[in-house]
Amino acid sequence: MSFDLVSVGTVALDSIKTPFGVVDNVLGGSGTYFSLAASFFTKPGVVSVVGKDFPEKHLDFLREREIDVEGIEKTDGKTFHWEGYYENDMNCAHTTKTDLNVLATFKPKIPKKYRKCKFLFLANIDPDIQLKVLEEVKPKYCLCDTMNYWINSKKEALTEVFKKVEGMIINEGEARQYCETPNLIKAGNMLSEISRGVVILKKGEHGALFFKDDDFFAAPGFPTVNVLDPTGAGDSFAGGTLGHLAKHGVFDTQTIKKSIVMGSIIASYVVEGFSVDGVKNKRQQDIQERYDIFKKIVAFDHEYESL
Amino acid sequence: MSFDLVSVGTVALDSIKTPFGVVDNVLGGSGTYFSLAASFFTKPGVVSVVGKDFPEKHLDFLREREIDVEGIEKTDGKTFHWEGYYENDMNCAHTTKTDLNVLATFKPKIPKKYRKCKFLFLANIDPDIQLKVLEEVKPKYCLCDTMNYWINSKKEALTEVFKKVEGMIINEGEARQYCETPNLIKAGNMLSEISRGVVILKKGEHGALFFKDDDFFAAPGFPTVNVLDPTGAGDSFAGGTLGHLAKHGVFDTQTIKKSIVMGSIIASYVVEGFSVDGVKNKRQQDIQERYDIFKKIVAFDHEYESL
Numbered sequence: 001m002s003f004d005l006v007s008v009g010t011v012a013l014d015s016i017k018t019p020f021g022v023v024d025n026v027l028g029g030s031g032t033y034f035s036l037a038a039s040f041f042t043k044p045g046v047v048s049v050v051g052k053d054f055p056e057k058h059l060d061f062l063r064e065r066e067i068d069v070e071g072i073e074k075t076d077g078k079t080f081h082w083e084g085y086y087e088n089d090m091n092c093a094h095t096t097k098t099d100l101n102v103l104a105t106f107k108p109k110i111p112k113k114y115r116k117c118k119f120l121f122l123a124n125i126d127p128d129i130q131l132k133v134l135e136e137v138k139p140k141y142c143l144c145d146t147m148n149y150w151i152n153s154k155k156e157a158l159t160e161v162f163k164k165v166e167g168m169i170i171n172e173g174e175a176r177q178y179c180e181t182p183n184l185i186k187a188g189n190m191l192s193e194i195s196r197g198v199v200i201l202k203k204g205e206h207g208a209l210f211f212k213d214d215d216f217f218a219a220p221g222f223p224t225v226n227v228l229d230p231t232g233a234g235d236s237f238a239g240g241t242l243g244h245l246a247k248h249g250v251f252d253t254q255t256i257k258k259s260i261v262m263g264s265i266i267a268s269y270v271v272e273g274f275s276v277d278g279v280k281n282k283r284q285q286d287i288q289e290r291y292d293i294f295k296k297i298v299a300f301d302h303e304y305e306s307l
Numbered sequence: 308m309s310f311d312l313v314s315v316g317t318v319a320l321d322s323i324k325t326p327f328g329v330v331d332n333v334l335g336g337s338g339t340y341f342s343l344a345a346s347f348f349t350k351p352g353v354v355s356v357v358g359k360d361f362p363e364k365h366l367d368f369l370r371e372r373e374i375d376v377e378g379i380e381k382t383d384g385k386t387f388h389w390e391g392y393y394e395n396d397m398n399c400a401h402t403t404k405t406d407l408n409v410l411a412t413f414k415p416k417i418p419k420k421y422r423k424c425k426f427l428f429l430a431n432i433d434p435d436i437q438l439k440v441l442e443e444v445k446p447k448y449c450l451c452d453t454m455n456y457w458i459n460s461k462k463e464a465l466t467e468v469f470k471k472v473e474g475m476i477i478n479e480g481e482a483r484q485y486c487e488t489p490n491l492i493k494a495g496n497m498l499s500e501i502s503r504g505v506v507i508l509k510k511g512e513h514g515a516l517f518f519k520d521d522d523f524f525a526a527p528g529f530p531t532v533n534v535l536d537p538t539g540a541g542d543s544f545a546g547g548t549l550g551h552l553a554k555h556g557v558f559d560t561q562t563i564k565k566s567i568v569m570g571s572i573i574a575s576y577v578v579e580g581f582s583v584d585g586v587k588n589k590r591q592q593d594i595q596e597r598y599d600i601f602k603k604i605v606a607f608d609h610e611y612e613s614l
Contacts, residue, residue, distance in 0.1 A: 088489050089489045090489060090490070091489070182395050182396045182397060182398070183397070183532060183534060184512060185530040185531060185532050186532050189532070203513065205491060206510065206513040206514075207513075207525070207527070209527075209530075216530055216603075216604050217604055217605075217606075217607065218514070218527030218528075218530070218604050218605060219527075219607075220514070220516075220525030220526075220527065221525075223492040223516075223523055223525070224492060225490060225492050225493050225496070227490060254607075254608050255608075257606075257607040257608065258607050258608045260607075261607055296523075297523050297524055297525050298524075298525060298605045299524075299564075300524065300526075300561075300564040300565050300567075300568055301561050301562075301564070301565045
């Protein structure tokens, strides 16, 4: 059996405070959010590591969602723990504490069945690890994420990753930082030339931009009033996007655009609850409902009348 | 003769520095940018004041664009002068100096022919002046702008203005500030309840949001690589939007959405030059060209397939 979609990322226990509540040691991590979002469309595999303290119920929950957890290694030590808070501006996460724990020595063990997956997502981890994964896994299409920390400390290795993949799904701030330009369109075009062409820039509440060769697509953020906890929105967006792509098995521009809309919709549910609460009970009709709204909010009368 | 569109705003001489150049005492001001943008669609009137130093060639230029300048009073003193700069992040204007000059005692003199105009735009000025204008001018539809300064210092008067108009075209930051919420969707809904329902929030490079009752529209920013000077982008967006509305003479949701796209396109030209250089030589085919691109960048396959 080969897999349509595999991600390599973190499975974490998060402690989060927002103006709407406080939670302690809840399920989190890029691999978790990504896989959960992708599971709406496909049966994804996830490669990560957790400590002996990681509650078995979380793994059961992922299994229930038809996520393949064989790639989640359970090892001596404590699970990666992120502690942070959001103030009034929910667009900005403040990190209080990052306990890498078992993540400090993370060497992804890739189950054999993942090695020829069609789509691979390298979530935000050390670019040197991303490069090692790319030596082992030979996906048909690979997209990667990163963060400001790696742009500052390992830009060269990161550039190596960028060159080896179809493209990246990164935050607008990271794109500006990596490309050293405040102009996001310039940054997108630059990144498109570095990778094999596909660039998806995440802009939080402002949606996402997609660049590929001469193609450009702008998706607004889904209008969400009840933002309780933005943690995981970006990874859920990526998971929804790649999950939908994996379901269709193609990587053409039209499918990518539609997949970005799906990613936005799933991210809009994620932020409406703490941890994975906003999305865990969502079903197909919920996605369809927001998809129908999404169509409306970008629609305008296309007829151009002479001025 | 009655007018389709009149604005009350500033006509200024600006001194601007950006990473791409420096200009001194160039044509600027909200009334200028608004009217120029609107002149693509209609023959707008503008109410403002300038000093004796204001070059006649600028008035000639506005006349050439078929802008009615009878409402621009020339009075003793110097023209309103704004001096500012943009650093790497062109989204953020830094003000060095604001010489109000003749604007300090500005009492709009409204030509009689403007008093029954169909559309009125109250650009960012003292809300007390905006209220006075609304006593004299009885437009069919009025939209207003404002800025953080008035939200801080005259929120009550500003709220009076909001209650008397169809709606507002304001920056996202101002919306968040006025409504005391970081959530832009919440803010838009709140503002929609305060005014007669129409809210257009400007988000610079991220485009614009439109709220009206249960209707919501998100327009991305037009992707522009050559941003030389962002001054006037917001007023040009408003001018393009209201100019297009005035041309059609209606104020329904469908027309507003299309007008917002027109406003975005004209703003995208304005930022490509200093002062009014980016837009002054643009013609109908230029608008149409970007309109065709705009249609493409928001388009995605609408068919929803079962998951």
